[in-house]
Amino acid sequence: MPANRVAYRTCPLCEATCGLEIHLDDDEITLIRGDKEDVFSRGFLCPKGTALKGLEADPDRLRKPQVRRGDTWHSVSWDDAFAEVERGLQAVIDTYGRDAIGVYMGNPSAHNLAGMVYNRVLNRGIGTANVFSASTVDQMPKHVSAGLMFGTAISIPLADVDRTDYLLILGANPFVSNGSLLTAPDMPGRLRALRARGGRFVVVDPRRTKTAEEADEHLAIRPGTDAHFLFGIVNTLINEGLVSLGLAEGLVEGFDEVVRLAAHFPPETVQNICGIEADTIRRVARDLAGVERAAVYGRIGTCTQEFGTISSWLVDVVNTLSGNLDREGGAMFARPAIGGPTAEDTGTGRGFRIGRRESRVRGLPEALGELPVATMVDEMETPGDGQIRALVCIAGNPVLSTPDSGRLDRALAELDFMVALDIYRNETTRHANVILPAPRVLAKSHYDLALYNLAIRTVANYSPPIVELGPDELSEWETMCRLTAVVTGQGSSQAAGEVVDDFVLSTLVQSAVKREGGIVEGRDADELTEALSMNGRRGPERVLDFMLRTGPYGDGFDAPGHEGGLSLAVLEENPHGVDLGPMEPRLPGVLRTPSGKIELAPTELIADTEDRLLPSLERPLGGLVLVGRRDLRSNNSWMHNVEVLVKGKPRCTLHVHPDDASRLGLVDGLLARVRSAAGELEAPVEVTDAIRPGVVSLPHGWGHVAEDIVMATASRYAGVNSNALTDGSVVDALSGNAILNGIPVDVEALVPLDA
Ligand SMILES: Nc1nc2c(c(=O)[nH]1)N[C@H]1C(S)=C(S)[C@@H](COP(=O)(O)OP(=O)(O)OC[C@H]3O[C@@H](n4cnc5c(=O)[nH]c(N)nc54)[C@H](O)[C@@H]3O)O[C@H]1N2
Ligand SMILES: Nc1nc2c(c(=O)[nH]1)N[C@H]1C(S)=C(S)[C@@H](COP(=O)(O)OP(=O)(O)OC[C@H]3O[C@@H](n4cnc5c(=O)[nH]c(N)nc54)[C@H](O)[C@@H]3O)O[C@H]1N2
Ligand code: SF4
Ligand SMILES: [Mo]
DSSP states (O other), X not given: OOSSEEEEEEOXXXXXXXXXXXXXXXXXXXXXXXXXXXXXXXXXXXXXXHHHHHHHHOTTSXXXXXXXXXXXXXXOOHHHHHHHXXXXXXXXXXXXXXXXXXXXXXXXXXXXXXXXXXXXXXXXXXTOSOEXXXXXGTTHHHHHHHHHHHSSTTOOOEEOTTTOSEEEEESOOHHHHOOSSSBOSOHHXXXXXXXXXXXXXXXXXXXXXXXXXXXXXXXXXXXXXXXXXXXXXXXXXXXXXXXXXXXXXXXXXXXXXXXXXXXXOOHHHHHHHHTOOXXXXXHHHHHHHHSSSEEEEEXXXXXXXXXHHHHHHHHHHHHHHTTXXXXXXXXXXXXXXXXXXXXXXXXXXXXXXXXXXXXXXXXXBOBTTBOOGGGHHHHHHSOSTTOOOEEEEESOOHHHHSSSHHHHHHHHHTOSEEEEEESSOOTTGGGOSEEEEOOOGGGSOBOOTTGGGGBSEEEEOOBOOSSOOOTTOOOHHHHHHHHHHHHTTSOSSHHHHHHHXXXXXXXXXXXXXXXXXXXXXXXXXXXXHHHHTGGGOOTHHHHHHHHHHHSTTBOTTTOTTOTTOBOXXXXXXXXXXXEEEEOOOOTTTTOOSTTSSEESSOHHHHHHIIIIXXXXXXXXXXXXXXXXXXXXXXXXXXXXXXXXXXXXXXXXXEEEOHHHHHHHTOOTTSEEEEEOSSOEEEEEEEEOTTBOTTEEEOOXXXXXXXTTOOOHHHXXXXXXOGGGXXXXXOBOTTTOOBOOSXXXXXXXXXXXXTO
């Protein structure tokens, strides 16, 4: 590679997909800044984007496969590592069967081309019922509500931030998180632009976040009561005659059921529960219906809570009833360049189903082929047929990121075998027998297969590897293919991995040429495969090229009428990306419900409302509750080993309102003991009026205290693990999602003031 060069790539660290301009001297990064020519991010980036430099240089990042023998770790060759994995997993399969292998897939998988293409293949290959992922500590409620209403798990309406006049944001802090289930780089800039053009945005959050500070209005809701608040809005829309369906007119099923349920939630009733005055609820409803273009957007705070699926559903009920569904500047559907289940305008489908099977121990529902991660530990601890004895952990740190994590930490230590694909030996991977290291970011290619499903513009941007793999490195996709080969009994050699890769591509190509009305219907599969494999290309690039070319903007492999369409070659010529414009109205073609209608009142949600939400109206208001928060310089659990991101004032503190602090005798900077039904911890107090009285907050992803982790910097800024307090024994009933916000806690000063 030439010395002193500049390369461009999409940042893989969060959902914003910013373009980075990376200056290198040979293979070392000398400078990272925002790529001003990036078609989507236009030069924006956050501190994590530049910290990629520190991540690449981190001496603790694993470079070679690691094998643990007893308490000692050894660097071994890839062949030896795979042989060890083969022995370990095969022994478990032979003795206990395939369900004895658990799989956990963490968040970086969704930001990773290799993960997006091969995770599913690996899962199928393992053939276990026990598949878990970070989705059930995150967005599963939204997949479920969108699936039931519109037909697929990715039929998620996206707030058209760039064109709206009024945005209601619940339980999200995009000034810090940079947006989630809403890919829009530079959310701060986009929200400021919204105000600059005369629009407004309102934030509903128990904390006065950075986003709330910049908003026109902040409503400090009581945690876990968004469903009540949103039903209050629905009630107002109905009772004041403000319902207008707009583009959804004639397409809505179940309106009467919504009317019936909403009657239980007049603003006067819900105001005491959510702590937002009836007049305010009515005003928000009138604004949503009154302005030309409005949208409601809910995220972590509305998903990872007691009524996660109901809240996620009501967000889109309000979008629909206020006439903003599918309207420019409202809540719209994407049509990603790589195609997918909603790309074509068919207008009906098989619909979305949940609970097709249940978890063995607690009978919790399956969703999207997964089981709730809150019950993973039960499946490890509880003896019997199907007990998890081994774990395949891909890019995940569940010991810090999932509820009741102390128990999981102990259960992992008891497994017969564990293999992790990761970049660190951390709280989770320290329990592995084998850690297979993913290579440095710059040695990977990148395309946001997942996130462009949720982008407010149709964008396609491919980043080739910028540096070559080192002699001891293996690409992540090859590792995944070789793991798949292992679990399907094909051995673990490179050649066996290539067989898996060829199989993945041929399955895709075969089904595409057979699909009626498809862009390559009737074409010769071998010919297409050959075109995709030009110049020795294989791996995720081939699959991506195939998806782009057969997608809605593709060249269809030179199909007539599609000349000049997208292909990987076109993206390679456009290092700053290709912009295909803003979202366009897609109703009714985007729908995949069997009825071909928007299911405004899915039976599952009616039942959940009647079974759980209505009774909650009678419940006495509880005491102190815990919520989470995110920090601009953090990324879940795994970027705390980069000094520039952790230095300075400690950030893993317990936010407490001054009223609560004085009532409980808590002093800024001193330790408090926090107890919940699940556990307890000690954290330093930070007194702040930026939190609602009765609510305390701790960030997640900290607690780097285990002695055998290899993260020297993170260990120095250890913090505490908030998931020692979250309770895995309760979940959001429909989606099985964990409840990570609104946790009842007791807080006491550790050193009483009078001591
Ligand atoms: N209390 C509480 N808990 C939460 C949340 C909350 O708000 N509150 N948020 C939840 C959410 S939204 C999420 S998404 C989850 C995240 O949960 P997880 O995905 O389990 O945790 P992460 O911290 O993202 O850990 C990612 C892992 O991937 C590794 N890694 C990083 N880059 C790569 C790579 O390129 N390849 C591979 N193979 N590995 C890599 C890291 O070293 C780390 O071990 O946490 C959840 N937990
Ligand atoms: N800097 C940074 N960026 C990130 C991440 C990170 O760790 N750090 N993680 C990434 C990931 S994996 C994700 S999923 C996204 C998440 O993106 P966001 O959803 O924007 O994330 P949070 O900042 O956790 O915002 C959730 C907000 O919900 C509030 N909240 C808590 N309980 C309730 C409630 O009951 N009701 C309401 N209305 N609000 C409530 C919290 O106070 C918090 O401000 O961020 C991504 N981006
Ligand atoms: S906002 Fe997200 S995508 Fe953009 S630079 Fe920061 S971490 Fe990367
Ligand atoms: Mo997440």
